[in-house]
Amino acid sequence: MxxxxxxxxxxxxxxxxxxxxxxxxxxxxxxxxxxxxxxxxxxxxxxxxxxxxxxxxxxxxxxxxxxxxxxxxxxxxxxxxxxxxxxxxxxxxxxxxxxxxxxxxxxxxxxxxxxxxxxxxxxxxxxxxxxxxxxxxxxxxxxxxxxxxxxxxxxxxxxxxxxxxxxxxxxxxxxxxxxxxxxxxxxxxxxxxxxxxxxxxxxxxxxxxxxxxxxxxxxxKSEWAGAVTLRVKGVAGSAVSAKLYQVQAVNRVTVVEEKEGRVTVSVFPKPQATGANGEFARAVGEAAHGWHIEQLQIEEGRLDEVFRSITMPDTKQEVKK
Amino acid sequence: MNSAFGNIKAIAKRELTGYFASPVAYVFIVIFLLLCGGFTFLFGGFFERDQASLMAFFMWHPWFYLFLVPAVGMRLWSEERRLGTIELLLTMPITAWQAIAGKFLASWMFLALALLLTFPVWITVNYLGSPDNGVIVCSYLGSVLMAGAYLAIASMTSAMTRNQVVAFILSVVLCLFLVLAGIPRVKEFFDSLGFVWLGNLTAAMSVMTHFDAFQRGVIDFRDLIYFLSVIGFALFTTGVILRSHRSG
The missing domain is CATH 3.40.50.300 (P-loop containing nucleotide triphosphate hydrolases)
Incomplete structure (x- = not known):
């Protein structure tokens, strides 16, 4: 039309x-x-x-x-x-x-x-x-x-x-x-x-x-697409991220919050391994084997982040959350 | 499917409702009638003339209109631009000419209505004596045409700015030129300099010269052409100004 x-x-x-x-x-x-x-x-x-x-x-x-x-x-x-x-x-x-x-x-x-x-x-x-x-x-x-x-x-x-x-x-x-x-x-x-x-x-x-x-x-297009957010009880944040970095497809691990013995981390896949079919999440899940997992969530990607990274290209690196 | 006429009618109708929805229309009509009555009987020497004519009434019209018509016309386009409704109006399935014509006709009709309401003066003069009613009708016609010419100029200046006051002042000044060009002193001035042709030319450009003929009861084709071409030119310029604003 x-x-x-x-x-x-x-x-x-x-x-x-x-x-x-x-x-x-x-x-x-x-x-x-x-x-x-x-x-x-x-x-x-x-x-x-x-x-x-x-x-x-x-x-x-x-x-x-x-x-x-x-x-x-x-x-x-x-x-x-x-x-x-x-x-x-x-x-x-x-x-x-x-x-x-x-x-x-x-x-x-x-x-x-x-x-x-x-x-x-x-x-x-x-x-x-x-x-x-x-x-x-x-x-x-x-x-x-x-x-x-x-x-x-x-x-x-x-x-x-x-x-x-x-x-x-x-x-x-x-x-x-x-x-x-x-x-x-x-x-x-x-x-x-x-x-x-x-x-x-x-x-x-x-x-x-x-x-x-x-x-x-x-x-x-968001780096959040396919990322996994994980909340674990009873493990230190540094230990969690150290373990997760060993997973091959992991690009970056960010500790979001650590309090009252719980740690929340976001795990970002490498660009080639966006894991649309859940493979990435499975790999993260395997690495977390043995921990007390309270929550595991696959992110869909965030429009606001895409919007900002596209319309403000200079600050792309700073945009994490 | 709307015809051009239907579009113009819809625009004109809206414009007229706009006038009467606010006190502006009533205030205008009352002031116009007071001015007409006052000047005719107090300063025009209606009785002293001892003539059964409305000369004392019509002679003031070029001067009243000088302020009153721009007051009516100043909002035509500046208001649309200030409110942003011009964007609605010009994205509707009408041409800019239909919008210009519709708005102009509505205001013109409004002015004609105000003029019609002066009929008690006509009744008075018929009661007191036996005037030449042909001359009076002719004068009314000239007055309406003159109002139209002023109004078209006001429409043009209104399209120039979104500020109504600026539009008002600009159109008063332009109309004043058209009036002053016709007063005898201007012609005498040019004649005294030896530029008789220039004196004639400025006089020919003036509304006064052409309105005079109507007041004498003469409908000259050239006077009709004069008023209609002022209207046509000013409305055409309105269109050009509107288009240039949109082109940015």
Whole structure:
């Protein structure tokens, strides 16, 4: 549905977006990750046709955004960053306007507004002026606007920003459910959202894509992927790590905590022995034979660590925990 | 599937609801009516003229509009930019021209409504005497067109900045140029320097010159063209400014 080819945007000499390519199919939820100022919003603004690209192409549903913007825009629902809305209107007035501009009228309009209001839990503020709404409600009002015409493509710029934890949970659930039938791109810098809602994630840094894959694939890039965390009772930390270093596939052993006669260590595999099939964990388990093991856990890899090591390459060595 | 007309209508409707949702519209209308009434009867010498005409009423319009129309137009685009709603508006399946036209027409209709509400003056003059109502209708038409020209300029300056005050001042200054260019003294000044053509040119650029004809009850094709082309030019420039902002 969405196809982005070598997209670039320069502001003066600053390269906000520099050669970004990806595509999103129907039924996919793409998480857009990156530090602040990485070019997420600029990319989304180009996809939605708000700003023209310096170079490259965007097409939505087969329509080129520069050459044929109107049919392309018709397919898109867009929640801009900071969720702007007309403050001098009521919620229902604002949503009616959004429906009208999407070509809905009469009964269809009423139904569309009703549906959006229900999905975004806005009944209680329907006749309130947008100006008087709390941030969470205002955000959901703008979100409702983006889904009013049941679009095939949804572009959401930080859809959970400013929401409380319950609302965040709800919005993630909503995105995931809608993602089954639509093509969705949403940006965030909350990594748990990637797990909660995305089928694929892209990490963008300084205008370039630095990683692209499913959350599992990204996690596997972490040095935590396949690592084993072990809690042993009655053995000294130094003895534990000395013994574990003898295991061939072990790259590094870190003592996490040592107190009350218990020691917790994390054992990292060598890169070639990630041990996806549990071999590494078995080897560690064998080495630990005879100890009183209270806990043994295979780590899946940590997204936050991947995110940091990718977007802050200089500090890669310091990032351990 | 929306037609261009449907889009413009939806935008205009939203804009008008926006006006009337806040006290701005009512305050504006009341002030406009007070000014019109006050100036017509106190300073315009409506009675002293002893004429059954609304000259004393219409002669003030170029000056009232100088401040009132920019006050109405200043929010057109600067407010959209300040709120960030411009990003919503311009990513909807409408062209920028439809948005510009819709917003302009809404404000224009609002100004026309305010002007219509001055009808008691018309009733008064008809009660007191028998004026040439053709001239009055013609003057109203000229007044609406002049308001439209000011408004288009306000729309243009509003697109330049997200600060409404700056937009207001800029458009007052620009409109003032269009007014002052037509006062006789400017023409006399150029004539005295020997640049008669320049005097004629500046006078031809002024709203005063063209509004005068309407006040005399003459609908000249050239005056119509003048007002419509000021509107067209200023709205076109609005579009160019908006596009240049988006290109960054």
């Amino acid at each position: 969405i196809k982005v080819e070598n997209l670039a945007k320069f502001f003066g000499t600053k390269r906000a977006v520099d050669g970004v390519s990806f595509s999103v199919a129907r039924g996919e939820v793409l998480g857009f990750l990156g530090p602040n100022g990485a070019g997420k919003s600029t990319t989304m603004r180009m996809i939605t046709g708000f700003i023209p690209p310096t170079a490259g192409k965007v097409s939505v549903g087969g329509y080129d955004m520069v050459e044929n913007p109107i049919p392309a825009k018709r397919l898109i629902g867009y929640l801009p960053e900071n969720a702007p809305a007309y403050t001098d209107m009521t919620v229902s007035g604002f949503l009616s306007f959004a429906a009208e501009i999407r070509g809905l009228s009469g009964d269809a309009k009423k139904k569309a507004v009703h549906r959006a209001v229900e999905m975004c839990f806005l009944e209680s503020v329907l006749h309130q002026s947008v100006e008087t709404l709390s941030k969470g409600y205002r955000h959901r009002t703008c979100f409702a606007q983006s889904i009013i015409h049941d679009p095939e493509v949804l572009i959401l710029d930080e859809p959970t920003d400013g929401l409380d934890p319950n609302q965040k949970h709800e919005v993630r659930g909503l995105i995931k459910r809608m993602g089954e039938k639509k093509a969705i791109i949403f940006s965030t810098h909350i990594l748990e959202e990637v797990d909660a809602a995305c089928s694929r994630a892209i990490i963008i840094d300084r205008g370039r894509i630095v990683a692209n894959g499913t959350p599992q694939e990204l996690r596997r």
